[in-house]
Amino acid sequence: MASSPFSSAMEEKRYDVFLSFRGEDTRNGFATDLFQALRDKQILTFMDHRLKRGDEIAPTLWKTIDESTISVVIFSENYATSTWYLDELVHILDCKKRNGQIVMPIFYGIDPSIVRRQEGSYKGAFAELEERFKDRMEKVLQWRAALTQAANLWRLFAIQERMEKIENLLDIECSTDVRIIGIWGMGGIGKTTLASAVFQKFAYSHFEGRSYVRDVRQQYETEGPNKLRMKLLTQLFNDENALISMDTPLVGSPFIQDRLRRKKVLIVLDDVDSSVQLEALVEGYHQLAPGSRILVTSRNKRVLKKVADEIYKVEKLNTIESLKLFHLHAFGRNSYPTEYYETLSKRVASYADGNPLALKVLGSFLHSKSEEEWESALEKLRRVPNNDILKVLRISYVGLDDEGIKNIFLNIACFFDEPFTREYAESILDGGDSSAKIGISVLIDKSLLEISHKENYFRMHDLIRQMGWSVVSDEHREPGNRSRLFDANDVCHVLEKNTGTASIEGILLNMSKMKRDLKMSSAAFSKMCNLQFLKIYCDNIDSNKFKIYLPRGLEALVSNELRYFRWDFYPLESLPSDFTPENLVELILCRSLLKQLENHVVKSLPKLKKMDLSNSKLLTRIADLSQAPNLESINLEGCTSLFYVLSSLQNLHKLTHLNLKGCNNLIELAEISGRRGHLDIVQTLSKNICHLNFTLLNSFITGLVTNFSLCSSSLNISRNFPMNLTSLNLSETAIEVVPSSICCLAHLRTLDLICCKKLKSLSTSICKLKSLRLMNLGGCSNLEEFPEFLEPMEDLTAIVLDGTAIKKLPQSIENLIGLKYLYMGGCKEIEYLPKSxxxxxxxxLLNLGGCSKLQKLPPCPLGLKVLNVNHCEGLKLIEEVPPNLTHFDARRCTSLETMSSQTNKSYPMCISQRILDITQVLFEIGS
Structure with a gap:
């Protein structure tokens, strides 16, 4: 019998998601919305529109389930009334067991516990099923087990996943050793919750003795070590009278050790914050019976490092987990938020930034409150943090014994609002005694700093930051007497009324938060002799409605301690005459009205590392910078009036970044170098420089490249360009040819030639740039030829040719053995690609979108994941699409006639991305 179209379609297609649901409950509502939302996300989803309840399940449906990557099961009130859906669930769970299929349960208007225990409507449904199948009770038991198993897959707040990681570290089944595992993280992150869950799961089933000591830090301070030890040992021996006569029940004493050697025990010590506490409680722990385990929770990693075999860091909740936890406390188990409340919920989740304590406290606080009360509370939270949360977090700050480390913490909390590198923080914070290096390590170990998602970067959790703000705000009622100012209203008050004092060490003013123009007193900084940080900036230029005025100028910046000075839109033509910042590390005056950077400013800058005067349109000259020997970065982009800057750059041996983009008047520098014609800027630069940006210097670059094309050894790149150059940006210049001598830049990693409209060719010597990783030629509309690659290039991973006029790629492209990404979108002249x-x-990744003349696509590499031939109107033949594609876009290929048979299938994205997309969809439609 011939297959139906329905059967054929199911056999041919492989789905990302199989959607299992009881049609009568959800087909015309939630399930349909979910199906459409998933399809909108380009998630290939199977939804059974055709088969009706009562029909025999076709083998093709089992096959569809088998070949789906993920099964989403929607449990509703009447789900258990149908054997159809119960059988479907059994098969889905069998797929999970056999081939690791991902199963995602959704509970639509029903509590998971009802499904797990078959209570409520499920209890009545199973009463009928037991009557119907009284001769086949094994079937009923199978359905019950499937419901329980599926409901158990649902775990609020990812506690199960985190527990499993701790269980793996504990390795409880191993009975040959004694093991201590540390659970580490910031306050409120869930350390106690995890330790309690592990204790409850294993304490009575796997151990002969057990003890859970809560709040060790607090109990140790209030009750002392002896009483705490007594509590621990009494629980372990389950005998309140055995140790009463002992004055100092040392865990390491022979009497105690002899008893403990006979007993396999589980000990949990919660909230330990010093090595002294730990030693008092588990001294001689290695003498415990083999198989014994000790769990220690702490905010202080250093405490754990001394004794723990392994340390588990408790990660913050992700967005989905955060919303689940918050919903539970704000709306209850069986309620779902309206669209508006859901929007507000996302704001709360963003504020809490994955901290479970904050989510619970705020959810309980907002429970049953109106939308207006929610709005008001959220607005207040931006200014005044919740006190219950602060009290927990502040414990970590109080536990910092060193005042210098407390100051480092407060400086980071108040002034480091973006992720930062350790090197950067140390350069700004260090007073010359390596205190910052030590302090940052302590803050990391104390969970007051965390590693950012960006590699080698650190950040401070927003709640920890707010705790730091509260510490500063509590210093004094009058803002001018506090150590740091960061609230826009407070800063404006102090600067306008001239109420600043020597107490002030730092000022941060976000001009976007100003509510009116600020007319500063000319003596606003005259009393701030200890000022170290001054940051006046604008994080949103479009919303910057108000300005800062200095009608009488600025009398003084008297502090010699100033290390960081940033003032966007600096409103004066010069800096104060007494400004001699010998400790300054960064000087940032973007979009300023400065006309000159005078001698008195630059005459003594021994610690300066960064200078950014970008877009200071009136700036004409910068004095001799030779007294800034540690300068690493200069940004003069957009200084359109600048003509004098470069005479001393050859003395800046640490300079690695130079940005002269848009400094068109630098062409007049010929007199400075004593040369005729175009100034050869590169010959005046330090040989250590590694980033050059000459974007838009059209006339200069034209002359420079003309010189390169000559056969004069005196103009060879190897002599004129800094040999450590790793990044060269010549974008939007008038360059016509990249010379063969570019091969001398042996360390070059990035070459940007974006939108060089006159560029026609590249030298074949480019293959000698063995360190090159990225070559960007996007928008070079006259580039017709791509060079031969005569030698292998292992490091070149990405080439961008979008919008070029290239007609073909050379056969030698196979020498680009490290190439991972090839972008050729909009290459309208290319007709074919080489078989190599x-x-x-x-x-x-291969992007050929918009290559309208491309007629044939040869076989592609087997490892290709993403292929885009969208809008290739001339494409007639795709010889063979590789089997491992995760994304294939061949839309609008109007001439396409032939694809190899093995390519005629769907291409789902990776599983992890699909799960992320699905969970996001669930919240978007208000699941």
Whole structure:
């Protein structure tokens, strides 16, 4: 019998998601919305529109489930009344067991516990099923087990996943050793919750003795070590009278050790914050019976490092987990927020930034409150943090014994609002005694700093930051007497009324938060002799409605301690005459009205590392910078009036970044170098420089490249360019040819030639740039030829040719053995690709979208993941699409006639991305 179209479609297609639901409950509402939302996300989803309840389940449906990556099961009130859906669930769970299929349960208007225990409507449904199947009770038991298993897959707040990681570290089944595991993280992150869950799960089933000591830090301070030890040992021996006669029940004493050696025990010590506490409680722990385990929770990693075999860091909740936890406390288990409340919920989740304590406290606080009360509370939270949360977090700050480390913490909390590198923080915060290096390590170990998602960067959790603000605000009622000012209203008050004092060490003013123009007193900084940080900036230029005025100028910046000075839109033509910042590390005066950077400012800058005067349109000259020997970065982008700057740059041996983009008047620098014609800027630069940006210097670059094209050894790149150059940006210049001598830049990693409209060719010597990783030629509309690659290039991973006039790629492209990304979107002249393309074994992305003349796509590398031939109207043949694609876009290929048979299938995204997309969809439609 011939297959129906329905059967054929199911056999041919592989789905990202199989949607299992009881149609009568959800088909015309939630399930349909979910199906459409998933399809909108380009998640290939199977939804059974055709088969009706009562029909025999076709084998093709089992096959569809088997070949789906993820099954989403929607449990509703009447789900258990149908054997159809129960059988479907059994098969889904069997797929999970056999081939690791992902199963995502959703509970639509019903509590998971009802499904797990078959209570409520499920109890009545199973009463009928037991009557119907009284001769096949094994079937009923199978359905019950499936419901329980599926409901158990649902875990609020990812506690199960975190527990499993701790259980793996504990390795409870191993009975040959004694093991201590540390659970580490910031206050409120869930350390106690995890330790309690592990204790409850294993304490009575796997151990002969057990003890859970809560709040060790607090109990140790209030009750002393002896009483705390007594409590621990009494619980372990389950005998309140055995140790009464002992004055000092040392855990390490022979009497105690002898008893403990006979007993496999589980000990949890919650909230330990010093090594002294730990030693008092588990001294001689290695003498415990083999198989014994000790769990220690702490905010202080250093405490754990001394004794723990492994340390588990408790990660913050992700967005989905945060919303689940918050919903539970704000709306209850069986209620779902309206669209508006859901929007507000996301704001709360963002504020809490994955901290469970904050989510619980705020959820309980907002429970049953009106929308207006929610709005008011959220607005207040931006200014005044919740006190219950602060009290928990402040414990970590109080536990910092060193005042210097407390100051480092407060400086980071008040002034480091973006992720930062350790090197950067140390350069700004260090007073010359390595205190910042030590302090940052302590803050990390104390969970007051965390590693950012960006590699080698650190950040401070927003709640920890707000706790730091509260510490500063509590210093004094009058803002001018506090150590740091960061609230826009407070800063404006102090600067306008001239109420600042020597107490002030730092000022941060976000001009976007100003509510009116600020007319500063000319003596606003005259009393701030200890000022170290001054940051007046604008994080949103479009919303910056108000300005700062200095009608009488600025009398003084008297502090010699100033390390960081940033003032966007600086309103004066010069800096104060007494400004001699010998400790300054960064000087940032973007979009200023400065006309000159005078001698008195630059004459003594021994610690200066960064100078950014970008877009200071009136700036004409910068004095001799030779007294700033540690300068690493200069940004003069957009200084359109600047003509004098470069005479001393050859003395800046640490300079690595120079940005002269848009400094068109630098062409007049010929007199400075004593040369005729175009100034050869590169010959005056330090040989250590590694980033050059000459974007838009059209006339200068034209002359420079003309010189390069000559056969004069005196103009060879190897002599004129700094040899450590790793980044060269010549974008939007009038360059016509990249010379062969570019091969001398042996360390070059990034070459940007974006939108060089006159560029026609590249030298074949480019293959000698063995360190090159990125070559960006996007928008070079006259580039017709791409060079031969005569030698292998292992490091070149990305080439951008979007919008070029290239007609073909060379066969030698196979020598780009490290190439992973090839972008050729909008290359309207290219007609074919070489067969050697398939030799690029590491290529994972090929973008040919809009290559309208391309007629044939040869076999692609087997490892290719993403292929885009969208809008290739002339494409007629795709010889062979590789089997590992995760994304294939061939829309609007109006001439396409042939694809190899093995390519005729769907291409789902990776599983993890699909799960992320699905969970996001669930919240978007208000699940």
């Amino acid at each position: 393309l398939c030799g690029l074994s590491r290529l994972c």
